[in-house]
Amino acid sequence: MTHMEHPFYSLSKKPETNVRRYEHKGNWIEITPSVKGLATIYDKDILIYCISQIMAKLKNNEQVSPRVRINSRDLLIFTNRGTSGRDYMALVEALDRLEGTRIRTNIRSGDEEQTDSFGLIDASSIRRKHGLDGRLLWCEVKLSDWVFNAIRSQEVLTLHRDYFRLRKPIERRVYEIARKHCGQQDEWTIGLENLLKKTGSQSLLSDSVK
Template identity: 25%
Template sequence: MSGPKSLGDTLALIQAGIAARRRKRIEAAARPGETYEQTDARLSAEDAAREQEEAQAKAKAQAAAIAASAERDRKQAEAVNKPAPSVRKPPSGDEQADFFVPSLYDLGGRDVRHVMDVAPYRLSKRDKRAGEVIHYDLPDGYVEVKAGSDGMASVWDYDIVLMMVSHLNEAMNRYRDGKGDKPGRTFKPHVSDILKFTRRGDGTRQVKEVESALDRLKGTTIKTVRERVGANGRKMREVEAEGLISRYSVLSRTDTDRVSAVEIEAPQWIYQEIVGGKQPDVLTVHPDYFLIDPGIGRFVYRLARRAAGKGAAKWSFQTIYERSGSTGTFKKFCFTLRKMIEANDLPEYELREEPGQNGPQLIMTHRDSLPALEG
């Protein structure tokens, strides 16, 4: 009975096995007229060539992986430094009008001119600002925006006010042309009208948000205090306060929780502005206004529409900050404003910054007027 094999005996057995397999391979691969040594040399050369090709392929794969990783890092760095777009993509089906209510979709969005220099709403999506007050000093008085318990109306809630203003304005135009009755203060859109007009998706969440938006609009009061000279030469202080809407009602189906009908009553100050005067002081806003995502972007567009019109206007960063009602720091506001200037994708207006005596200035120029101004 043999004892345990030594390490040398084990290695010898392994080498003998390798040599046997090698010999069998050479004998099987031998070509007619080829000696054992020639076949061995040929197979060794083929093995070396194959190993070299595999090494080269591996090296190329590693180089490609490194290049792809570097390209991903470059794109990520660009994404970090690239300003976020100010305008979101339109919702699915946005280009298709609902044939049930085509007249509402033909309305151009309009805004009341005398509240366009200040923000009668909050610009933040997160901060509800319930119970808070925004105070704006004006040359002849001041404006206060007071929020109720449901929170302050947001710039996105205000889209419903723009729709109401547009409806009243178009109805008054038909009335002046003898094509319809004088409109009353009550506006009765379907919820799908609101979502279509404001270019939002017609989903369950958006439908529920309409009622919450109406709560905030009803609870947000605009107080205007102005000084003027009366007929007798004496200075008079005039105070007016009213909500962004006066009243609303919503009819919903209890089985589906879907809103069936909405009724909104325009506040007297908006109704009188449009119906009471010979020339309503309203301005059309671009349809893509409703796609502007950041609240500051929407406020800057409205400011440009009011101040620049078809030309150009200049406002200091500080003044825009004060008129926006922003709760953030001025430094953060400037950072956001500069990102928006870098993106430069607001509808109708080009934005650029230039230095001023009292700090940076925002130049807002209507794109159609750029060739004339540059020439």
């Protein structure tokens, strides 16, 4: 998907609230976070899980919808996370950031230009168990048309299960870039400056990959 190509997600553990803008040969893309911060590369795990659920249904010739019901515990286990109360709260916060992150981009055709604006998810719903622990039972995510259409068009790439074992954000991002560009090739070459731009890292590359 396009979000493997462009650095839509924050690699920082601190809330990132700056607007990102990337330009290339007259085309541009702008990512605007909410007041709660830009969606992080760990928040993206929720999208990966939703995509995997829809792809499994498509493979079985089942009807699919942009609305995906998620068993919260299954999601946490799938993404190699814990299942403590703190992990469930982090899941709720991730949904907020995903829903709040907005993307604007242009499409040029001849002497005309069209600007589109969309999000990563359009809405989310959470069901909790009533009581002192407030345990999270399930959540439902409505994917944006942009994400859902990419899935329907088979514009997705598989990720190795060990992706979720990568703990450093920069490691995940470099893997995504390599997965996107290598495909079935044995190797792929990229300059350090271009790699830094694609990672979206806010620090020097030499510091990020130590």
